[in-house]
Amino acid sequence: MLEFLSKPWPWYFSGPAISAVMAILIFSGKTFGFSANLSNICSMMGVRKQVPGFKVDWKKQRWNLWFLVGSVIGGFIAVHFPNAHQPIALSAATQADLAKLNVPFDGRLEPAALFNWNYLATGRGLLLFVGGGFLIGFGTRYAGGCTSGHAITGLSNLQWPSLIAVIGFFIGGLVATHLLLPLILNQK
Amino acid sequence: MKTIKFILTGIFFGIVMTQSEAVSWYRIQEMFRFQSFIMYGIIGTAVLTGMVLIALIKRLRMRDSQGQPIHFPDKDRRWKKYLAGGTIFGLGWAMTGACPGPVFVLLGQGYGVMLAVIAGALAGTYVCVLLGDRLPQ
Numbered sequence: 025m026l027e028f029l030s031k032p033w034p035w036y037f038s039g040p041a042i043s044a045v046m047a048i049l050i051f052s053g054k055t056f057g058f059s060a061n062l063s064n065i066c067s068m069m070g071v072r073k074q075v076p077g078f079k080v081d082w083k084k085q086r087w088n089l090w091f092l093v094g095s096v097i098g099g100f101i102a103v104h105f106p107n108a109h110q111p112i113a114l115s116a117a118t119q120a121d122l123a124k125l126n127v128p129f130d131g132r133l134e135p136a137a138l139f140n141w142n143y144l145a146t147g148r149g150l151l152l153f154v155g156g157g158f159l160i161g162f163g164t165r166y167a168g169g170c171t172s173g174h175a176i177t178g179l180s181n182l183q184w185p186s187l188i189a190v191i192g193f194f195i196g197g198l199v200a201t202h203l204l205l206p207l208i209l210n211q212k
Numbered sequence: 213m214k215t216i217k218f219i220l221t222g223i224f225f226g227i228v229m230t231q232s233e234a235v236s237w238y239r240i241q242e243m244f245r246f247q248s249f250i251m252y253g254i255i256g257t258a259v260l261t262g263m264v265l266i267a268l269i270k271r272l273r274m275r276d277s278q279g280q281p282i283h284f285p286d287k288d289r290r291w292k293k294y295l296a297g298g299t300i301f302g303l304g305w306a307m308t309g310a311c312p313g314p315v316f317v318l319l320g321q322g323y324g325v326m327l328a329v330i331a332g333a334l335a336g337t338y339v340c341v342l343l344g345d346r347l348p349q
Contacts, residue, residue: 029231030231031231032231032232032233033228033231033232035232035249035250035251035253035254035257036253036257038228038231038232038234038254038257038258039253039254039255039256039257039258039259039260039261040257040258040261041224041228041232042225042228042232042254042258043257043258043261043262043265044224045221045224045225045228046258046262046265047265048221048224049221050265050266050269050276050282051274051276051277051282052214052217052218052221052276052277053276053277053278053280053282058311058312058313058316059311059312061312062312062333062334062337063337063341065334066334066337066338066341069334071338071341075341075342075344077341077344077345078341086215087214087215087218088218090215090218090219090222091218091219091221091222091225092222092316093219093222094218094219094220094221094222094223094224094225094226095222095223095225095226095229095313095316095317095320096222096226096316096317096319096320097219097222097223097226097320098222098223098224098225098226098227098228098229098230098317098320099226099227099229099230099235099316099317099318099319099320099321100226100320100321100322101223101226101227101320102226102227102230102231102321103230103321103322112233112236112238112239114238114239114242114248115242115247115248117245117247118238118241118242118245118247118248121241121245121247122238122241129238133230133233133235133236133237133238133318133321134235134236134237134238134309134318134323135237135238138237139237139323139325140325141324141325143325144325144328149325150328152307152308153308153325153326153328153329153332154328154329154331154332155304155307155332156303156304156307156308156329156332157304157308157315157328157329157330157331157332157333157335157336158304158332158333158335158336158339159300159301159303159304159307159332159336160301160304160305160308160310160311160312160315160329160332160333160336161304161332161333161334161335161336161337161338161340162297162300162301162304162336162337162339162340163297163298163299163300163301163302163303163304163336164297164301164312164333164337165297165336165337165340165341166293166296166297166300166301166340166347167293167294167296167297167298167300167301168287168293168294168297170301170311170312170313171255171305171311171312171313172311172312172313174294174298175255175259176255176258176259176262177262178287179259179262179263180258180259180262180263180265180266181262181266181284182263183286183287184289185287185288185289185290185291185294186287186294188291188294188295188298189294189295189297189298190298191295191298192294192295192296192297192298192299192300192301192302193298193299193301193302193305194244194302195295195298195299195302196298196299196300196301196302196303196304196305196306197240197243197244197302197303197305197306198244198302198306199299199302199303199306200244200302200303200304200305200306200307201241201244201245201306204303204306204307205306205307208307
C-alpha cells in the first residue's frame with residue numbers, strides 16, 4: 025500500500041483523489057477554489073482599505089489560507105517519500121518538441137534548465153515566471169476561478185460559465201504553448 | 213481543531229498534486245500538445261466522480277458536518293469575463309506549467325522560483341481588482 029502510494033499514481037487514481045479533496049471541503053461547508061487565496065492574500069495586505077469595491081475579507085476565508093499552508097507542507101512531504109524523484113514518463117513527442125525549445129527533458133517534475141535562480145534572473149526568466157504569474161493572477165480573478173473552481177467544481181456542478189472558462193483555459197494554453205513559448209524560450 | 217482539518221486536507225491535496233504529476237511543467241506541455249492522455253484522464257475522472265457526488269448531494273439533500281444544507285450557488289450568466297479571464301489564465305498556466313494550487317505545492321517541494329510566480333500572481337490579482345468593472349463583463 026505504502027509502496028503504491030509513494031510511487032507516481034495512475035490517472036484513474038489521481039482524478040478521484042482530487043474529487044475527494046473537493047468532497048471533504050463541500051462536507052465541511054466550504055468550496056474548492058484555490059485562486060480565491062490570491063484575493064485573500066491581497067485582502068490581508070490591505071487592498072480592502074485602498075479599493076472600496078474590493079469586498080474580499082480574508083478573515084472569513086481563514087480556512088482556505090490554512091488549506092494553502094497544508095498544500096505547501098504536502099508538497100514538501102511528497103518529495104521526501106521513499107520513492108520520490110522517480111523519472112517521469114514523458115511522451116517522446118513532447119521530449120522532441122521541447123528539445124527544439126532549448127528545454128532538454130531531464131526526467132524531473134520541473135525542467136532544471138528553467139526552474140533555477142540564474143534563469144529567473146534573466147529577462148526571459150522574468151517574463152516566463154513573473155509574467156506568467158501575473159497572467160495567472162489577473163486571469164483567475166477576472167474569470168472568478170481557476171482549475172479547481174471552474175474545471176473541477178464548476179464542471180462537476182454542470183455550470184455553463186465554467187465550461188466557457190475552461191474553453192478559455194485551453195485557448196490561452198494553446199496560444200502560449202505554440203506562439204509565446206517559442207518566442208520566450210528562444211527557439212533554435 | 214477545524215484549522216487542523218483544513219491543513220490536513222491541504223497536505224493531502226499537495227501529495228495528490230505531486231503524486232499525480234499534475235504539478236509538472238512537462239505534463240502541462242504534454243497536455244497542451246495533445247501528446248498524452250494522462251492529464252485528460254486526471255481531469256476527466258475528477259469531473260466524472262465530482263458530477264456523481266454533487267448529483268447525489270442534491271438528490272439526497274445531504275447536509276454538511278455542521279448540519280447545514282449544502283447549497284451550490286449558480287454562477288452568473290455573463291460570458292465575456294469567463295472567456296477573457298479564462299484565456300488570460302490559460303496563457304499563464306502554460307507558461308509556468310502551474311495553476312494556483314500547484315504554484316504553492318511546488319514552493320513546498322523546494323522550487324524557490326515559485327516565489328516570483330506568486331509575486332506576479334498577486335500583482336495580477338491586484339491590477340484586476342483595480343480595473344474592476346471597467347473590464348468587459
